[in-house]
Amino acid sequence: MKIKNVSILGAGTLGTRVALQAALSNYKVTIYDINPKALEASKKQMANIVNQLAKSSGLDPESGLNAIQTITFTDSPMVAVRDADIINESVVENVKVKNEVWELFGQIAPEKTIFTTNTSFLLPSMFAEISGRPEKFCALHFHDVFYAKGVDIMPHPGTDPSLIPILQEFGRSLEQVPVVIQKENHGYLFNAMLGAILSTAGKLLANKIANFEDIDKSYMVNFRVEMGPFAIMDSIGLDTVWHVTVNNNEESSKSFATILRKMLDEGKAGVKSGEGFYKYPNPAFKSPGFLN
Amino acid sequence: MKIKNVSILGAGTLGTRVALQAALSNYKVTIYDINPKALEASKKQMANIVNQLAKSSGLDPESGLNAIQTITFTDSPMVAVRDADIINESVVENVKVKNEVWELFGQIAPEKTIFTTNTSFLLPSMFAEISGRPEKFCALHFHDVFYAKGVDIMPHPGTDPSLIPILQEFGRSLEQVPVVIQKENHGYLFNAMLGAILSTAGKLLANKIANFEDIDKSYMVNFRVEMGPFAIMDSIGLDTVWHVTVNNNEESSKSFATILRKMLDEGKAGVKSGEGFYKYPNPAFKSPGFLN
Numbered sequence: 325m326k327i328k329n330v331s332i333l334g335a336g337t338l339g340t341r342v343a344l345q346a347a348l349s350n351y352k353v354t355i356y357d358i359n360p361k362a363l364e365a366s367k368k369q370m371a372n373i374v375n376q377l378a379k380s381s382g383l384d385p386e387s388g389l390n391a392i393q394t395i396t397f398t399d400s401p402m403v404a405v406r407d408a409d410i411i412n413e414s415v416v417e418n419v420k421v422k423n424e425v426w427e428l429f430g431q432i433a434p435e436k437t438i439f440t441t442n443t444s445f446l447l448p449s450m451f452a453e454i455s456g457r458p459e460k461f462c463a464l465h466f467h468d469v470f471y472a473k474g475v476d477i478m479p480h481p482g483t484d485p486s487l488i489p490i491l492q493e494f495g496r497s498l499e500q501v502p503v504v505i506q507k508e509n510h511g512y513l514f515n516a517m518l519g520a521i522l523s524t525a526g527k528l529l530a531n532k533i534a535n536f537e538d539i540d541k542s543y544m545v546n547f548r549v550e551m552g553p554f555a556i557m558d559s560i561g562l563d564t565v566w567h568v569t570v571n572n573n574e575e576s577s578k579s580f581a582t583i584l585r586k587m588l589d590e591g592k593a594g595v596k597s598g599e600g601f602y603k604y605p606n607p608a609f610k611s612p613g614f615l616n
Numbered sequence: 617m618k619i620k621n622v623s624i625l626g627a628g629t630l631g632t633r634v635a636l637q638a639a640l641s642n643y644k645v646t647i648y649d650i651n652p653k654a655l656e657a658s659k660k661q662m663a664n665i666v667n668q669l670a671k672s673s674g675l676d677p678e679s680g681l682n683a684i685q686t687i688t689f690t691d692s693p694m695v696a697v698r699d700a701d702i703i704n705e706s707v708v709e710n711v712k713v714k715n716e717v718w719e720l721f722g723q724i725a726p727e728k729t730i731f732t733t734n735t736s737f738l739l740p741s742m743f744a745e746i747s748g749r750p751e752k753f754c755a756l757h758f759h760d761v762f763y764a765k766g767v768d769i770m771p772h773p774g775t776d777p778s779l780i781p782i783l784q785e786f787g788r789s790l791e792q793v794p795v796v797i798q799k800e801n802h803g804y805l806f807n808a809m810l811g812a813i814l815s816t817a818g819k820l821l822a823n824k825i826a827n828f829e830d831i832d833k834s835y836m837v838n839f840r841v842e843m844g845p846f847a848i849m850d851s852i853g854l855d856t857v858w859h860v861t862v863n864n865n866e867e868s869s870k871s872f873a874t875i876l877r878k879m880l881d882e883g884k885a886g887v888k889s890g891e892g893f894y895k896y897p898n899p900a901f902k903s904p905g906f907l908n
Contacts, residue, residue, distance in 0.1 A: 472838040501837040501907045503830035513826055513834040517816050517845070524812040534805055538795035542805040545793040546764040549841065553809070615793045 325436070327494050328352055331408035333425060335359075335366035335397070338442060339414035341469040344370045345498050347391040348383075354396040356404035363397040370395075377470060405433040410494065412464055414442040422446070423454050430456035438487065440464035444515060445568075447508045449480035458482040464491055465512055466500065476512040478505035518556075519568065525553035526569060526580035536601050537608070545615055555609050558600035562593050617728070619786050620644055623700035625717060627651075627658035627689070630734060631706035633761040636662045637790050639683040640675075646688040648696030655689040662687075669762060697725040702786065704756055706734040714738070715746050722748035730779065732756035736807060737860075739800045741772035750774040756783055757804055758792065768804040770797035810848075811860065817845035818861060818872035828893050829900070837907055847901050850892035854885050 328351065332343040335357035343355040343366070357363050374388035398404050405411065411433065415425050422441065430439070439461045441448055452458035463478035475495040477488060488504060495502035505512055511519055525539050534542075540552025557565045566584040569577050587593075587600065594600035602608055620643065624635040627649035635647040635658070649655050666680030690696050697703065703725065707717050714733065722731070731753045733740055744750035755770035767787040769780060780796060787794035797804055803811055817831050826834075832844025849857045858876040861869050879885075879892065886892035894900055 467838050472840070474834050474837040476834070496908065501833055503826065503834045505826050505830075507823070507825050509820070509823075509825045513820060513831050514838045516820060517813055517831075517835055518838075520812040520816040521809055524809050528801070528805060528808060531799070531801075533799050533801045534795065534797050538797075539805050539809075541793055542766050542768070542795045543809060545766040546759050546806045546810075547841070548764070549839070616788070 325409065325490065327409040329407050329409045331356065331405050331411045333404065333411060333413040333429065334415035335362045336414060338466060340366040340369050341373065342412055342414065342442065342466050343395060344373055345469050347395050348388065349498050354398060354404050356398050356401065358399060360399050363399065367392065367397060373470065401428060401432055405429060405437065408433060408437045410438040410440060412440045412442050417444060417446065419446065419450060422451055426451045426455040430454065442466060445510050447480065447510065448478060449508060452480050452482055459484040460487065462487055462491060467514065473500045474514055475500040475502050476505055477502055478508060478512060480508055522553050522557055522565065523572065523577060527576040530576050530579035530583060540609055541615060552609065554601040555607065558594035558602055560594065561596055562587055562600050617701065617782065619701040621699050621701045623648065623697050623703045625696065625703060625705040625721065626707035627654045628706060630758060632658040632661050633665065634704055634706065634734065634758050635687060636665055636684065637761050639687050640680065641790050646690060646696050648690055648693065650691060652691050655691065659684065659689060665762065693720060693724055697721060697729060700725060700729045702730040702732060704732045704734050709736060709738065711738065711742060714743055718743045718747040722746065734758060737802050739772065739802065740770060741800060744772050744774055751776040752779065754779050754783060759806065765792045766806055767792035767794050768797055769794055770800060770804060772800055814845050814849055814857065815864065815869060819868040822868050822871035822875060832901055833907060844901065846893040847899065850886035850894055852886065853888055854880055854892050
């Protein structure tokens with residue numbers, strides 16, 4: 325089958341980015357959210373991203389803004405899935421909400437529609453049955469679409485294997501690098517590895533082995549990259565990092581969760597709040613003298 | 617104190633690189649090995665590195681080769697430490713051997729000499745007492761000196777704190793980025809984080825979550841780096857990776873160790889043997905189509 329019409333459920337950060345990339349790749353895109361304000365914010369955010377891409381990767385801003393104009397923004401489920409070839413669901417990371425969404429859309433989507441979930445840490449088997457078409461259900465998980473361009477394809481045991489090459493091709497058409505996860509795994513591949521790095525860095529800090537700047541420096545200089553684990557945590561958001569950390573039962577994870585909780589209570593949630601481990605918009609790790 | 621005379625014990629891969637960088641940084645360098653053949657090989661290896669640096673970072677090859685000529689290569693312990701301001705010990709990662717070396721050099725080194733060990737996973741407190749001068753004993757651990765330019769400074773509880781700024785300054789003078797580890801920790805900072813990445817990747821493979829290429833792809837594309845964990849393992853050497861993995865008690869680490877053992881039995885030890893997870897000198901992960 326040839327995918328032409330793409331339906332994105334949920335107009336948050338990731339849904340917005342996937343919808344924009346799909347429009348830039350000449351798909352006919354509809355983005356749905358239950359909240360009309362989220363749709364407005366999504367459209368504005370798309371224009372911001374187009375302007376950033378115009379600077380960073382030479383996208384023609386006019387054709388970018390024109391692509392946004394081709395997108396249908398809707399709070400109507402019926403409009404959202406009318407003639408959809410594929411749904412990519414990016415609603416909030418909550419099992420109950422995702423179940424409700426898939427129960428509804430499973431009933432109203434055309435028979436041809438492929439169902440994919442963009443969940444970060446949940447598993448497709450948790451929603452496949454309630455969608456009413458488990459064989460057409462698969463995880464299709466994007467990272468940030470424009471910088472980190474991996475896309476995870478993770479079937480559950482009931483997924484029709486013929487779906488995999490279709491999703492690989494779809495991922496490539498969105499300028500992503502597809503990888504196939506052969507068995508369901510919380511966090512796919514990359515998030516599992518990233519989680520290990522962040523949790524190890526957090527334990528080094530909690531155990532007072534070194535300060536966070538030295539841990540970041542060590543990572544940056546030896547891997548020759550521009551961000552260390554604490555800078556990455558700031559960009560993810562310390563609320564999210566705390567959430568993952570507090571659910572880990574190791575003693576040193578608990579200590580690191582306590583450090584994060586204290587920071588959050590002081591209003592330090594990372595880049596989005598202006599301060600986390602570092603202060604923004606000019607964090608120390610970006611200053612020329614940091615690696616001295 | 618001003619460090620002028622640097623004595624390197626052990627003319628293996630890392631000792632050779634530290635000695636060369638010290639000579640390039642205008643220190644008076646002596647490199648010691650019990651085995652004269654290792655000294656010959658070290659000198660040849662230094663010339664190879666100078667030629668590589670001439671290509672990769674614009675080092676003047678003549679001044680590089682001249683720097684090698686200033687180095688004293690010796691199998692005599694007495695010559696090795698005559699007038700040494702600092703010793704950096706890079707002998708084999710074996711407690712018994714390191715103890716013998718520090719017992720000997722503790723007796724014959726001048727009183728002024730600072731003692732440092734370049735151990736990767738052992739702790740300075742294991743050798744501080746036998747050296748006879750625990751207050752002057754500290755870990756000073758290099759990565760690969762010319763590419764990964766971090767240097768770990770890790771005191772043991774008995775190290776004189778005034779040593780730390782001297783070692784930081786010494787590290788900087790060797791064009792390295794020093795970080796201070798406040799409490800002894802196996803693997804310092806970077807090796808602890810690297811170990812977490814490699815062990816998580818190994819478990820993903822052992823648990824058949826994905827093939828090694830997809831795990832590497834996911835890492836490479838989302839972090840935007842040129843090597844994934846399995847490529848890194850090949851460059852470290854699968855014998856070393858096996859050694860670390862087999863000593864980890866988790867079930868999935870044991871399964872990964874079994875995979876590595878089988879590869880080693882087939883002669884696949886990584887880059888140095890021509891094959892590991894990838895085949896060398898032209899591994900698939902470096903081919904332009906790998907991220908498709």
